[in-house]
Amino acid sequence: MFDFSYTIWILLIPFFLFVLIGFWGNKFKPIVSGIVGCAGLLTSWILSLFTAYKYFFDVGKVDGVYEQIIGYHTLWLRFTDTLYIDLGVLIDPISVMMLIVVTTVSLMAHIYSTGYLKGQKGFMRFYSFLSLFTFAMLGLVVATNIFQMYIFWELVGVSSYLLIGFYYEKPSAVAAAKKAFIVTRFADLGFLIGILLLSYFTQTFDFLTLTSPTGPAIATPPAATFLGMSVLTWAMILIFMGGAGKSAMFPLHIWLPDAMEGPTPVSALIHAATMVVAGVYLVARLFPIYVTVPIALQVVAWVGAFSSLFAAVIACTQYDIKRVLAYSTMSQIGYMMCALGVSGLGGHEGLGYMASMFHLFTHAFFKALLFLCAGAIIHAVHSNYMYDMGGLRKYLPITHLTFLAACLAIAGIPPFAGFFSKDEILVAAYHHDTALFAIEYIVAGLTAFYMFRLYFGIFWGKKQDYHHPPHEAPLSMTIPLMFLALGAIFAGFIPFSHLVTSDRQILELETEWIIAIPSIVIALVGIGVAYVMYLKPTEIPKKIAHALRGFYTAAYHKFYIDELYLYITHRIIFNHISRPIAWFDRHIVDGSMNGISYVTNQASDKIKGFQSGQLQQYALVFVSGAILLALVFIYLWT
Amino acid sequence: MNILLLLIIIPILTITGILFAREDKHVRVISAIGMTFQLIVSAIIILWFLAERNAGNTAEILFASNYVWYETLNIHFYIGVDGVSVAMIGLTSIVIFAGIFASWDVDDLPREFFTSLILLSSGVFGFFISLDLFTMFLFYEIAVIPMYLLIGIWGSGPRQYSAMKLTLMLMGGSALILVGLLGLYFNSNPTGGPLTFNLIEIARVQIPLNTQLFFFPFLFIGFGVLGALFPFHTWSPDGHASAPTAVSMLHAGVLMKLGGYGCYRVAVFLLPQAAHELAWIFIILATIGVIYGALGAIWQKDLKYINAYSSVSHCALVLFAILMFNETAMNGAIMQMISHGIMTALFFALIGMIYGRTHTRYINEMSGLMKVMPFLAVAYVIAGLASLGLPGFSGFVAEMTIFVGSFQYSDTFHRVATIIAASSIVATAVYILRVVGMMLFEKIRNPEYELITDAKWYERLSTGTLIFGITAIGIAPLWLSTMITGGLGPIMQKLFLAMN
Amino acid sequence: MFEGVPLSWFLILSTIMFFIGVYGFLVRKNLITILMSTELILNSVCINFVAFNKILYPEHMEGMFFTVFIIAVAAAEASVAIAIIINIYRRIVNIDVEKMNEMKY
Secondary structure (H helix, E strand, O other): OOOOHHHHHHHHHHHHHHHHHHHHHHHOOHHHHHHHHHHHHHHHHHHHHHHHHHHHHHHOEEOOEEOOEEEEEEEEEEOOOOOEEEEEEEEOHHHHHHHHHHHHHHHHHHHHHHHHOOOOOOHHHHHHHHHHHHHHHHHHHOOOEHHHHHHHHHHHHHHHHHHHOOOOOOHHHHHHHHHHHHHHHHHHHHHHHHHHHHHHHHOOOEHHHHHOOOOOOOOOOOOOEEOOEEHHHHHHHHHHHHHHHHOOOOOOOOHHHHHHHOOHHHHHHHHHHOHHHHHHHHHHHOHHHHHHOHHHHHHHHHHHHHHHHHHHHHHOOOOEHHHHHHHHHHHHHHHHHHHHHOOOOOHHHHHHHHHHHHHHHHHHHHHHHHHHHHHHHHHHHOOOEHHHOOOOOOOOHHHHHHHHHHHHHHHOOOOOHHHHHHHHHHHHHHHHOHHHHHHHHHHHHHHHHHHHHHHHHHHOOOOOOOOOOOOOOOHHHHHHHHHHHHHHHHHHHOOHHHOOOOOOEOOOOOOOHHHHHHHHHHHHHHHHHHHHHHOOOOOHHHHHHHHOHHHHHHHHOHHHHHHHHHHHHHHHHHHHHHHHHHHHHHHHHHHHHHHHHHHHHHHHHHHHHHOOOOHHHHHHHHHHHHHHHHHHHHHHHO | OOHHHHHHHHHHHHHHHHHHOOOHHHHHHHHHHHHHHHHHHHHHHHHHHHHHHHOOOOOOOEEEEEEEEEOOOOEEEEEEEOHHHHHHHHHHHHHHHHHHHHOOOOOOOHHHHHHHHHHHHHHHHHHHHEOEHHHHHHHHHHHHHHHHHHHHHHOOOOHHHHHHHHHHHHHHHHHHHHHHHHHHHHOOOOOOOOOOOEHHHHHHOOOOHHHHHHHHHHHHHHHHHHOOOOOOOOHHHHHHHHOOHHHHHHHHHHHHHHHHHHHHHHHHHHOHHHHHHHHHHHHHHHHHHHHHHHHHHHHOOEHHHHHHHHHHHHHHHHHHHHOOOOHHHHHHHHHHHHHHHHHHHHHHHHHHHHHHHHOOOEHHHOOOHHHHOHHHHHHHHHHHHHHOOOOOOHHHHHHHHHHHHHOOOOOHHHHHHHHHHHOHHHHHHHHHHHHHHHHHOOOOOOHHHHHOOOOOHHHHHHHHHHHHHHHHHHHOOHHHHHHHHHHOHHHHHHHHHHHO | OOOOOOHHHHHHHHHHHHHHHHHHHHHOOEHHHHHHHHHHHHHHHHHHHHHHHHHHOOOOOHHHHHHHHHHHHHHHHHHHHHHHHHHHHHHHOOOEHHHOOOOOO
16 A cells, blocks of 8 residues: 555645745745745645656556545544544545645746735735645645534635735725635534534544445434424535635625735635635535435535526626636636536436536636736736726737637637536536526536637737836746646646546546537637627627616626625624624613612712711710610510 | 642742832843743643643542641632643633733833732632632632722723722622532531532532522622623623733633633532523523624724623633533633633733724724734734634634534534524624724824834733744644543533433 | 618619710710710719619629729810810811711711
8 A cells, every 4th residue: 555644745845834934934035935935835746746646547546446545644633532633634536636736726826926926015925825825725625524624624714815915005905805704704604514513413524434325424314304404404505505605606706706806826826726616625525425415416506507607697797807707717616516516426427526526627727827817917007907908919929828728728619628627517417407507508608708808808909008018927927827828728638537536436438519519609609709899899899788788787786796795794784783782782781780880879878878977966876776775675674 | 849839839929029129120020030930830730730641640630739727617728630720720821921021011010010910810820729619719809809909000991990890790799609609518518517618529419409509500600700601791891991901811811711610610510400400591691692792892993892892702602611511512611711811811912012002992093003013913813813713723623622512412402502602703703804904904094103113022922922822722732622621520420410 | 871862863863964964965066065964974874883882782892993983084085085175176166066077978
């Protein structure tokens, strides 16, 4: 048996980087922390690649099944005899795949940032947070038990908070960071309660026990019900709520677009490629249980499908390029969720699962690429808005080409990566539920449209008069772009169905052209429409917007979900709950205590009149008292 | 000689040293030296304790000594520790150590200030090592009384009002406790032999249920007042707001724990059946307290009020967990006491330091402090993150232990209470991030703040110690958890008998 | 000399004296008069002592001793009281007892 215990170092290196850069980074020149960070991450990356190679091609497969190996574990905290938190490394196909995704994108973001943030204040702070995030994300993906996942889940949440709020002098960044944290925290409450429920009924946190077919969750599911649904269903739905919060699924998506206030490499790493897919990963991790509770799986599928459509529609109307990408991310994650929702376990039933993981993998590359390109563009133009851009293909040739590759990949044009994964999702949806298929099909067209709207709007379109002619980004930024572009182009050729499947066995697949061709067609239609509307400045977009006035305005305002949240938080929670509580505390609780003291005071004020200082009054009282006593005694004795 | 006696002797020696100090400047140095020794002794006690346990010493009480104090009433000075009290001793010594350095720049009557502070801490130490109810109560009073002077003389704002309110409410609480203790005393020997205050002996006695039901509310509410049990928490916001930095630290960090510890060690341990019967009332109150404190904090503008309400919420969680009568939750309660103790001490220390620089405690008047005082700001963020239960800090460990433990109850009432209490983590995130966002981030609006300097060495030492405490527990909680669980055996046995 | 005088007569006399003293103490406003009233009360007690001693326990002398004590103490007390009164007079140029209520509340 190959010893995988070294994999712990994949996590620990970023952690030590965090400590090192965080404490001693400011003793050196800023660039030193960048170089140290990159070097550390490179080591992690190489270790991950090595692990992947060893696992997939050497020792992982036993009798045609990829084994789940605990590479390393240590007891961290014991609650009861059966419930305890192990910190460890679980090696199985999806965790190894995620190791690759996280370390690759993180390495790219590290390298890219040396150029992107050059000369900015807080350079070393940025690198320490980035390392913290990488550590947390790696800890999340290799979690051996659900509580370890929750721990790192919170840690990625906080590193996301710190990185979104990186420009802490900008009020909007501070607000966005706060929003991201609180919304996901709210979702995490669901996750926590889900964990409590699940762990109470199964008496284990361990993933391997939970998901094993003979385990307590699957073989002997708890019989208890609550409001007509089994507790297991409740638990899984609540856990999905946590995943939905992190993965920005409707209606917990509101933090993601705002999170674009963070530096662009952060958006690429956290809010496109890694952290936001944690929800998908969570569902995939617990997938064997989800399969046994169809209602929860239906929820996953429909939330995913609705989010993908909802976000795609909004993405068509936005002008801030990072926001377009953010909504696109939400839409693509909806795709993955939907794919999981339509999947079964094992064999061809499990196509959706494999497709979802495949899409997660390819999406990480092309979406990170899109964001990093957007960063390069913003770096050159100093604006986030599409209407400040146009005709940039001459100024930014490398960015232009890599952006195009990513757009083709996300639109699903063969042979780019997105085609393969998206196609599998559509096939899976088609075989499961026609309505979901229809939604996803429309979304595919919308995706192609808004991505190319962006592409044509930025790189073609009207010529702008730039004050300073935009110039291509430095090499430190373009190398990651090119590297990721290679991923976006070729990742689709990886035989994913041989590596990552729901039952960890090989799944033989053939391209179903009956679905592939229509999906290419609709992508081309989307691109065509974008070409007509945005290649040259025309009046068509305005006319269409005018024709669909109400709907367009609603979509432009993101269907007023933000306003709804603001209403709930500010009006209801702040004004109608917190404020009355504060008032109640001051006036009723405190008032009653003060009231007691007031009554005491008043009583003493009334009584103190006896103490008049008049000698003769005292004497009179004394004498009358003595006489009274004397009379009483006389009466008693006779 | 018993090493635990050192915990009392060192403060007394320190106070003597302070009284004989020639100059005011020497006072703080003497206090610092004394409390450093105290910290070292506590560390030795903890290590020794762990070593004894590892060596297989399973005695219920370690380092026990029994001295007769007043023979007629059978009052003893009986000291000894188990896993729980050792942990509390560690907490106290850390907080008092940090407190001395946090009040390094007190120049108004320093002699009297440090004397009262250390006297207070010696009361706390005495309370935690006492196993005789009478001396326990005595030390409790020693800990509470100097508070009045400390707030009334060195406080700010409406300090006389706050000091009076705090002292009177706590005295009210101790009146209730006294009644309860006497109740225990007079029922301590049903066969008619000599009565005793000895906690361990009383624990062996089967007190009739009616008596238990009568005295349990006295003890639980009495200690609950100090533990900020809703609705008897109202001394806490005003008291903390007026108290000087080190006093807030000690008070929220350690004194409030006396309440929780008393509820655990006296009320629940000695009256388990009544606790079982009446738990539902106090669980409801504690659940309300958890949510109420958190939501109440959202609306506050004064930093100290925010933290006072936050303390109400966190301390209510302690009482909540104690009443779950489940080993895991009980363990969580003790860890929450320690975690909250260090964390809130850190908060109050930082608030004091920030107030010393900005001269305001209103968050809407401050902004952009991250830029001018990065050390303090980062420390504040860390305290905040610890407070909202982030993994890697002690708060997470404690809260999760509580939630997992209390969820092991199979009835709906306890479950619902747990879920409601757990939802406080969201509200906590809201008020913490609100403060952090408003106070530390964004641009500096007040130009005077540009001149603010960052932390001095003693402030760094003070906050650094506390941050080390919360992260050490947060990263490696197992030893603490195991140590505490070791001390929970007797109470769990009693509760198990009571519940069946 | 007192042979045949019944005890009750002494007691009646002392009671009358006592209540005259109490009346004076309670009613008069002048501190000197109040002091004199207390002397009356003391003297009524002295009469009781002497009478009881003489008639009930002629073989003992305690009542006589006590009377002498009381006279001595009363003298000392009167001198202290008058000293106080003089001091009060110096301070507020008045010896009206109703003016002296500094000790209230």
